[in-house]
Amino acid sequence: MNEQFLIDQIILYLGQHQRFGGKYNETMAYNRLEQLRVMIGLKDADEATDYLIMKMEEVMAA
Numbered sequence: 001m002n003e004q005f006l007i008d009q010i011i012l013y014l015g016q017h018q019r020f021g022g023k024y025n026e027t028m029a030y031n032r033l034e035q036l037r038v039m040i041g042l043k044d045a046d047e048a049t050d051y052l053i054m055k056m057e058e059v060m061a062a
Helices: 003-020 023-040 045-061
Strands: none
Touching (some): 003 023, 003 045
8 A cells, every 4th residue: 555545545535424424434434544554654543634734735736
């Protein structure tokens, strides 16, 4: 798994959670966020969330 794959997965699970709800989508989004955190070397979930938001803003600006 690479960084972009994890980001895409997080976005997918959060979108499904927003549309359909469910504990599975919420849990999988958090698990992928944790994997991203470890991969990038961030210290906590807040930093990983900030990193995810920064990456999403870069894509939207392009």
